[in-house]
Amino acid sequence: MADKYATFNADGTLNLRLIKGLHAIPKGATPVDERQWQRLINETDGIWTLGGDGTITKEPLPAVGPDYAAIERQWRDGEIESVKWLRERHRDQQELDIATTLTDSEYAELLAYVQLLRGWPQAKSFPNQMYRPVAPGWIAEQVS
Structure with a gap:
């Protein structure tokens, strides 16, 4: 038995x-x-x-592919974190009533970019990396 x-x-x-x-x-x-x-x-x-x-x-075992949505959310979160300092510096400079490093149009572009990042998961093309929001070119030139 x-x-x-x-x-x-x-x-x-x-x-x-x-x-x-x-x-x-x-x-x-x-x-x-x-x-x-x-x-x-x-x-x-x-x-x-x-x-x-x-x-x-x-x-x-069933094939398990990458979770592209999670990858894109992580990328998006990192992008938002990487530009927060620019927004904070600009706000601080305004509150101190000193000359701002960013022009008004750059600041508006920055805010628009952050809004695009926040809305990225709701976009029809999400999570296709080819359609990620693109940062304004001048951001890369900023020194933290």
């Missing part, structure tokens, strides 16, 4: 691997021979399933 068992979820995928004497063996658990047991515990590169005929097989 087998002392190793497996249980399967309603969709047929492997749920538990059990050893008699260590675990309570539920009704309906599938007995597993030593060879199959070793495969069940060592081969984790797929999804083990129980077929309607009682055979246990391993299916390949």
Whole structure:
């Protein structure tokens, strides 16, 4: 009599691997021979399933691609952080009533760029990197 068992979820995928004497063996658990047991515990590169005929097989793991939306949100967040200092410097200079480093039109461009970044995840072309908001060229020339 087998002392190793497996249980399967309603969709047929492997749920538990059990050893008699260590675990309570539920009704309906599938007995597993030593060879199959070793495969069940060592081969984790797929999804083990129980077929309607009682055979246990391993299916390949589903392919998982990059999460482009998450990548683009991270890029967007980094871009906003990278220009905050320009906005803060300009506001500080205005409050101190001293000459601003940015012109009024540059400041307006900066604010418009930040708004485009905030709206990027809602854009129809999101998350296609080809359509990312483009920073005004003068931003790269600023020294923090």
